[in-house]
Amino acid sequence: MEKNISEDRIRIIQVKSEIAAGTRGASLGIDALKIASLDLNSDYFTRFDEEEVETVNEILFDGFEHPHAKFIDGVYTMESRVSEMVKKVLDEDNFPLVLAGDHSTAAGTIMGIKNHYKNKRLGVIWIDAHADLHTPYTTPSGNMHGMPLAMVGSLDNMDCRINNPKKETVELWEKIKNIGFKGPKIDLSDIVFISARDLEEPEQFLLNKYSIKNFTTDEVRKLGAKEVAKQALDRLDNCDIIYVSFDVDSMDSEISVGTGTPVKNGLTAEEAKILNCELVKSPKLVGWEMVEVNPTLDTENKMAETAFEILEETTNSMLG
Numbered sequence: 470m471e472k473n474i475s476e477d478r479i480r481i482i483q484v485k486s487e488i489a490a491g492t493r494g495a496s497l498g499i500d501a502l503k504i505a506s507l508d509l510n511s512d513y514f515t516r517f518d519e520e521e522v523e524t525v526n527e528i529l530f531d532g533f534e535h536p537h538a539k540f541i542d543g544v545y546t547m548e549s550r551v552s553e554m555v556k557k558v559l560d561e562d563n564f565p566l567v568l569a570g571d572h573s574t575a576a577g578t579i580m581g582i583k584n585h586y587k588n589k590r591l592g593v594i595w596i597d598a599h600a601d602l603h604t605p606y607t608t609p610s611g612n613m614h615g616m617p618l619a620m621v622g623s624l625d626n627m628d629c630r631i632n633n634p635k636k637e638t639v640e641l642w643e644k645i646k647n648i649g650f651k652g653p654k655i656d657l658s659d660i661v662f663i664s665a666r667d668l669e670e671p672e673q674f675l676l677n678k679y680s681i682k683n684f685t686t687d688e689v690r691k692l693g694a695k696e697v698a699k700q701a702l703d704r705l706d707n708c709d710i711i712y713v714s715f716d717v718d719s720m721d722s723e724i725s726v727g728t729g730t731p732v733k734n735g736l737t738a739e740e741a742k743i744l745n746c747e748l749v750k751s752p753k754l755v756g757w758e759m760v761e762v763n764p765t766l767d768t769e770n771k772m773a774e775t776a777f778e779i780l781e782e783t784t785n786s787m788l789g
């Protein structure tokens with residue numbers, strides 16, 4: 470049993486990075502959450518100590534050199550920095566609650582967790598419209614927020630290769646896969662998706678190959694969010710520790726306007742809230758993350774307000 474989270478152990482790690490998204494603005498998501506907390510009269514951001522990971526967003530002005538892994542040099546830097554920060558927080562016996570821009574840096578969170586808990590088997594619950602299992606060899610967009618789970622699974626997925634990344638891209642991809650220590654940080658079969666519904670064929674291939682469970686939005690509706698949370702944790706029963714990654718685009722595109730890659734047929738805000746609140750009650754929880762709020766695509770900060778309410782309730786739920 471790992472968890473015994475008290476308020477003073479929570480560290481909010483801010484990662485205002487957006488280089489791996491296809492649209493601009495996700496780096497402003499954390500400040501949008503803070504504005505939302507003020508507008509909703511919450512004291513949330515006074516309750517916890519904060520850490521911030523320095524970003525390299527300025528490289529966006531230079532244009533990208535790696536079409537099948539855009540800004541991969543910057544992504545390598547960010548994964549390393551996030552990994553070190555998460556490890557440091559865990560080494561100090563504190564709990565990493567990560568608020569990030571684009572979803573790519575969640576790979577760094579996982580690397581940091583595994584670097585601290587070297588011999589523990591880590592289960593990942595990925596609540597997201599996307600499976601984020603692409604590699605430079607399979608990506609349709611070159612946007613690296615579609616790749617974090619392949620980074621930590623140390624995948625190339627050559628069976629589904631459609632791209633020919635250049636040598637420099639491949640070298641950096643190898644470095645990313647080996648941050649912290651060489652090779653995979655998780656078993657692919659220790660991932661559970663919730664509401665993943667916009668998958669490309671190379672990703673679907675991996676879901677089949679590794680028998681990765683995806684609880685569809687329909688299943689959430691039929692079984693209820695609470696039951697899906699229970700079943701998701703049951704499936705990871707053999708894991709010693711659990712990390713939950715919540716991308717706000719898991720919610721339906723009618724709610725998730727303020728995010729870079731909205732998709733129809735998603736969760737309601739209430740379902741997302743119940744799922745997160747239930748999942749974080751697990752005694753095995755060692756990290757939780759929220760990503761991809763982009764206020765520049767939104768009106769009147771609605772996305773951040775919805776996301777903030779989930780953040781606050783989820784945090785209260787993990788404190789028990």
Ligand SMILES: NC(=[NH2+])NCCC[C@H](N)C(=O)O
Nearest residue numbers: 572599603610612614615730
């Ligand atoms: N975390 C995200 N929002 N990921 C979106 C990925 C979209 C698409 N699968 C791609 O690779 O380009």
